Amino acid sequence: MNFTGRQKVEVQGVFRLLSFVSLGLIFAVIIVGAFVSARGQGLSCSDWPLCPTGFSLSLGGEHFIEYVHRIIALIGAISVYVTTIYAIKRFVKARTAATITSIAVSFQIAIGMLVVLSELQPLIVAVHTGVGVLTLALALLTFILSYPVITGHPDSN
Ligand code: HEM
Structure with missing residues (x-):
């Protein structure tokens, strides 16, 4: 697909927005997870994907904070997938980074399930924390790729 200069700037802008939203959501899941x-409260919601009492989304309800963690994770994953589809179709430069971020976020959700079903087995919790940080790093790399590459030092010209 051949883009004009103006279209290129538009595509870059859309990609930058999508990758920034994904980065922000992954950051938010990590903060809520740490909370x-x-x-x-890691054990209080012992089922997956819903808590034993079903949806109790009232503010401050029994499993409210666990649901916030899971729901932001879900929305964050959808955002990462949309960013990846957009990269594959229109922003080729970032498609590898975006695809790896999609794989990492999917893996992370599966580990989240294991964290719950294993009743917080320490090794699984540690892997969940580590892969969370790795997913953030990949989302950051994807976002950085929305900027043009700067070649050479200004003083070297
Ligand atoms: C993008 C997806 C996710 C990310 C980046 C993420 C990240 C994190 C992080 C950083 C923590 C804090 C760990 C700590 O400080 O000890 C955490 C905790 C936790 N996460 Fe996730 N998480 C994600 C998805 C999920 C999902 C889908 C589930 C389960 C359905 C889940 C279940 C948990 C639980 C139960 C804890 C508390 C563990 C404990 O009490 O030690 N996470 N998460």
């Missing part, structure tokens, strides 16, 4: 953990 769940620090409050010792």
